[in-house]
Amino acid sequence: ELYMTVENEEVKEGANLTIQNYSGRVAQKFTITDSKIVVDIDDNKYPGYKATLEKLLASHPNWNVKFLYTGLKFDSAVAGEAEVHGRNLVETSNSGEWVCSTCGTQLYDSGWYCASEKAIAYYMDPRNFFDEVNIFQFQDVNEYLDEACTLEGIKAKVKGTYLENMQTI
Known part of the structure; x- marks a missing residue:
């Protein structure tokens, strides 16, 4: 339950309500229902999407998420991207698992290393970008x-x- 004080028929900060036929100070009682946002995706087929997106959308209920089903298997898509060395690059500040073990520190395009399959998989997995800043790349x-x-x-x-x-x- 929410109690709100209204002055001069104006509701301030954080409320989106219109109160009519009252003047002066009036206490109103409101019941708030939890309208939980449910993401319609098969969590067994796409683990981690549902819970993460529902949490994000709870903070932004006006956002609308639509899924694009490509029909591609994730592992096949990653392998396809990784088969041409130098197609996917990481900054030279990356090392270890992020750099292709075949190409090593060979430079591409004046300052980039060939990305490893692990790096490619990370950047191709949308779940790594389901936050308030990075989600906009999918808009x-x-x-x-x-x-x-x-x-x-x-x-x-x-x-x-x-x-x-x-x-x-």
């Missing part, structure tokens, strides 16, 4: 193109997020 920009490609559209999309008060350089 389908075509869906939002018309309204979001203006400064006003961008401001509207990021209102209420950590990006709202960001300044441009």
